Amino acid sequence: MMDESRRSFLKETGWAALGLGCGFPLLTTACGDSSAQEESVGQAGASRQWAMVVDIEKCMEEEIRDACITACHRAHNVPDISDPEDEVKWIWSEEYQNVFPDQVHTNTASKIRQAPVLILCNHCDSPPCVRVCPTQATWKRDEDGIVMMDMHRCIGCRYCIAACPYGSRSFNWRDPQDFIERDTNGEYYSDYPTRTKGVVEKCNFCAERLREGLQPACVEAVNQVDGGAGALVFGDLGEPDSEVNQILGERLTIARRVGLGTGPNVYYIV
Amino acid sequence: MSDKPKIVAGLTLFLALVAFPVWYTLGGESEVAAPELEYPSDADVCVEDTEYMTANHMDLLNQWRNAVVREGRREYVAASGERYVMSLTGTCLDCHTSRDEFCTRCHDYANVEPKCWDCHVDPGETE
Amino acid sequence: MLQNAFTGGKRYWFLLGFWGLLILGGVVAYGQQLSEGLHITGMNRDVTWGLYISQFTFLVGVAASAVMVVLPYYLHNYKAFGKMVILGEFLAVSAVLMCMLFVFVDMGQPTRVMNVILHPTPNSVMFWDFMVLFGYLLLNLVIGAVTFDAERKGAPPPQWVKPLIYLSIPWAVSIHTVTAFLYSGLEARPFWMTAIMGPRFLASAFASGPSLLILLALVLRRFTKFDPGKEPIQKLATIVVYAMTINVFFVGVELFTSLYSDMPHHLHHFEYLFTGLHGYHALTPWMWTGEALTVLALVFLYIPKIRRQEKYLAALCVAVVAAIWIEKGLAMVVTGFIPSPLGRITEYSPTVPEIGITVGIYALGFFVLTLLYRIVVSVRERIQVV
Numbered sequence: 001m002m003d004e005s006r007r008s009f010l011k012e013t014g015w016a017a018l019g020l021g022c023g024f025p026l027l028t029t030a031c032g033d034s035s036a037q038e039e040s041v042g043q044a045g046a047s048r049q050w051a052m053v054v055d056i057e058k059c060m061e062e063e064i065r066d067a068c069i070t071a072c073h074r075a076h077n078v079p080d081i082s083d084p085e086d087e088v089k090w091i092w093s094e095e096y097q098n099v100f101p102d103q104v105h106t107n108t109a110s111k112i113r114q115a116p117v118l119i120l121c122n123h124c125d126s127p128p129c130v131r132v133c134p135t136q137a138t139w140k141r142d143e144d145g146i147v148m149m150d151m152h153r154c155i156g157c158r159y160c161i162a163a164c165p166y167g168s169r170s171f172n173w174r175d176p177q178d179f180i181e182r183d184t185n186g187e188y189y190s191d192y193p194t195r196t197k198g199v200v201e202k203c204n205f206c207a208e209r210l211r212e213g214l215q216p217a218c219v220e221a222v223n224q225v226d227g228g229a230g231a232l233v234f235g236d237l238g239e240p241d242s243e244v245n246q247i248l249g250e251r252l253t254i255a256r257r258v259g260l261g262t263g264p265n266v267y268y269i270v
Numbered sequence: 271m272s273d274k275p276k277i278v279a280g281l282t283l284f285l286a287l288v289a290f291p292v293w294y295t296l297g298g299e300s301e302v303a304a305p306e307l308e309y310p311s312d313a314d315v316c317v318e319d320t321e322y323m324t325a326n327h328m329d330l331l332n333q334w335r336n337a338v339v340r341e342g343r344r345e346y347v348a349a350s351g352e353r354y355v356m357s358l359t360g361t362c363l364d365c366h367t368s369r370d371e372f373c374t375r376c377h378d379y380a381n382v383e384p385k386c387w388d389c390h391v392d393p394g395e396t397e
Numbered sequence: 398m399l400q401n402a403f404t405g406g407k408r409y410w411f412l413l414g415f416w417g418l419l420i421l422g423g424v425v426a427y428g429q430q431l432s433e434g435l436h437i438t439g440m441n442r443d444v445t446w447g448l449y450i451s452q453f454t455f456l457v458g459v460a461a462s463a464v465m466v467v468l469p470y471y472l473h474n475y476k477a478f479g480k481m482v483i484l485g486e487f488l489a490v491s492a493v494l495m496c497m498l499f500v501f502v503d504m505g506q507p508t509r510v511m512n513v514i515l516h517p518t519p520n521s522v523m524f525w526d527f528m529v530l531f532g533y534l535l536l537n538l539v540i541g542a543v544t545f546d547a548e549r550k551g552a553p554p555p556q557w558v559k560p561l562i563y564l565s566i567p568w569a570v571s572i573h574t575v576t577a578f579l580y581s582g583l584e585a586r587p588f589w590m591t592a593i594m595g596p597r598f599l600a601s602a603f604a605s606g607p608s609l610l611i612l613l614a615l616v617l618r619r620f621t622k623f624d625p626g627k628e629p630i631q632k633l634a635t636i637v638v639y640a641m642t643i644n645v646f647f648v649g650v651e652l653f654t655s656l657y658s659d660m661p662h663h664l665h666h667f668e669y670l671f672t673g674l675h676g677y678h679a680l681t682p683w684m685w686t687g688e689a690l691t692v693l694a695l696v697f698l699y700i701p702k703i704r705r706q707e708k709y710l711a712a713l714c715v716a717v718v719a720a721i722w723i724e725k726g727l728a729m730v731v732t733g734f735i736p737s738p739l740g741r742i743t744e745y746s747p748t749v750p751e752i753g754i755t756v757g758i759y760a761l762g763f764f765v766l767t768l769l770y771r772i773v774v775s776v777r778e779r780i781q782v783v
């Protein structure tokens with residue numbers, strides 16, 4: 001049996017080690033790391049809210065939808081996993097009755113019920129995914145309203161997926177690098193960083209293209225298809241004369257599940 | 271104590287095992303050469319000087335990552351006053367075109383596996 | 398005091414060895430999950446939380462239930478619980494440990510777990526869940542160790558532990574309420590977004606936890622010299638009866654809201670559970686078994702003559718734990734995802750590696766529990782307080 005003084009020394013050393021172990025990270029956090037919600041420097045105080053308007057009727061054309069989905073998934077090296085249980089998708093089409101369940105009644109014609117509608121992350125005003133993320137790996141940017149993902153910080157807890165009422169988010173159940181589409185030279189279509197297994201991903205409104213002054217990949221792609229011009233319109237709600245504001249002012253538009261209070265920024269012309 | 275021989279034997283064995291890396295390589299015969307890096311031919315200077323980069327490239331990359339992803343800033347002002355776009359694929363790999371001839375050599379030697387390539391694209395490599 | 402864990406009979410070592418084998422199996426399976434990713438589980442794009450998170454939910458309840466012995470003993474001087482309190486506290490330690498492990502193995506990037514501490518996010522309920530669970534673990538470890546050490550020395554516990562004990566009472570309630578809040582604040586999941594989630598969690602916890610405690614006390618009495626006496630076991634049984642009754646009442650009120658309003662939003666989930674939805678019915682046999690166990694257990698527990706016979710009580714406690722495990726550890730989490738936000742039904746069933754990891758974690762929890770209970774029993778045998 002150990003004698004009491006050696007025992008208490010060991011106990012005290014143990015407590016000290018625990019205290020140091022817990023104390024250092026707290027100290028370094030308090031003194032170091034800047035908050036994710038900081039305004040970004042040098043954006044000239046711009047307060048935008050990017051938004052997208054989808055023309056449902058124009059997007060009924062399969063060629064237009066395919067062009068947009070392919071462009072997005074190639075531009076971001078989104079893996080093409082055929083098993084729907086593991087698939088990763090940023091933009092895709094679903095049936096109208098599943099996209100707008102509150103807009104269909106028992107006598108809605110089946111051709112309307114089954115009409116294909118493009119859906120993607122809505123970059124909500126009050127995003128529930130951001131509210132629940134325990135590490136701020138996803139957050140809403142102050143400068144342009146994009147709900148971003150930080151792939152370095154995501155711990156893969158999938159709470160954001162549970163919280164998203166739109167099914168916009170995908171988890172990497174396996175290493176995506178084996179499933180990314182390659183071009184004829186066997187290279188990735190884009191230099192955009194792939195993701196790794198264990199993180200969540202979703203549409204990012206092409207933040208990396210917006211920063212270069214380009215339109216999102218999907219918008220650019222549909223504009224190059226016959227009859228696709230205007231199928232997707234992208235712009236800044238904060239700019240009164242933007243095309244999105246014009247459309248919203250003149251046409252009848254709906255958004256997904258507005259009753260939930262999330263404030264989606266993807267609108268649909270019916 | 272009747273256990274003394276056992277304890278001494280055990281301690282000796284333990285010390286021998288723990289000191290293995292030291293006495294095994296004492297002969298000098300299995301010295302591994304320092305890694306030889308292939309430097310890019312078309313540029314003289316990196317973002318910062320070599321000594322700084324060797325010691326701090328990981329911190330620099332972390333800084334860049336936070337700036338680009340979380341703060342929306344893209345431009346880095348180096349100690350020399352030169353401005354660079356903060357991008358691993360776009361800036362670093364623009365000059366250091368082959369990660370096998372550069373990054374991997376030191377990292378293999380130091381036995382530290384960088385996680386960058388789990389995600390970041392190396393334009394020169396086709397796997 | 399800890400050295401008592403190193404002494405024991407053949408059965409003790411055999412038990413530890415058995416747990417050890419299961420833990421090893423879990424470790425191997427987890428290694429596979431780490432290298433291949435979570436696709437080796439049964440989870441999918443629609444059902445993104447499965448067995449791991451549902452076990453975490455069930456075990457948080459077990460951990461919180463320690464308050465059912467702590468509160469009467471410390472706050473109301475109910476002396477009869479004297480020998481049971483330490484068992485409850487150590488059960489809480491083991492349960493919280495398992496909870497934290499289940500969350501850990503569920504993470505896609507477990508090496509980044511410290512991000513939750515390095516980047517505290519007060520608006521996230523999950524952040525608070527990490528904090529309160531860790532705090533509860535520390536609380537129960539300290540309280541258990543200090544009070545039991547004092548008992549071993551034959552002295553009253555030091556004064557400074559008293560406020561910690563009082564703190565552990567609302568803290569126990571908080572861990573399960575915070576866990577309920579993980580679910581009940583999500584507008585995306587109508588099955589979970591109900592104010593009664595918190596009260597239901599607590600009621601089912603206070604039925605399943607004390608049932609487990611009764612079973613553990615009976616096991617200890619059977620295999621060691623430990624004997625708490627009849628009174629604390631009967632008192633715990635009374636608590637189980639009340640808690641289970643309240644739990645059934647809560648399930649009833651939930652069913653009423655969904656069935657009477659006839660709203661598809663709410664109804665669909667219960668339909669899926671009890672009758673199947675659009676041909677999908679993987680959980681219906683489980684649900685009906687659970688309800689049968691619940692009714693049977695309650696009916697017989699109401700009868701004092703049966704409740705007082707410990708062999709029947711043991712069987713009924715098993716039924717209660719099983720029923721609540723089906724409710725929380727199986728049905729609740731998965732059903733939140735069925736149907737998905739886009740109206741799809743993708744069913745979930747755990748895979749072999751997933752079950753292997755789950756069993757491994759349970760074995761680890763029981764391993765720790767065996768060690769802790771061994772210490773309690775052997776110290777008490779020596780000071781002759783068994």
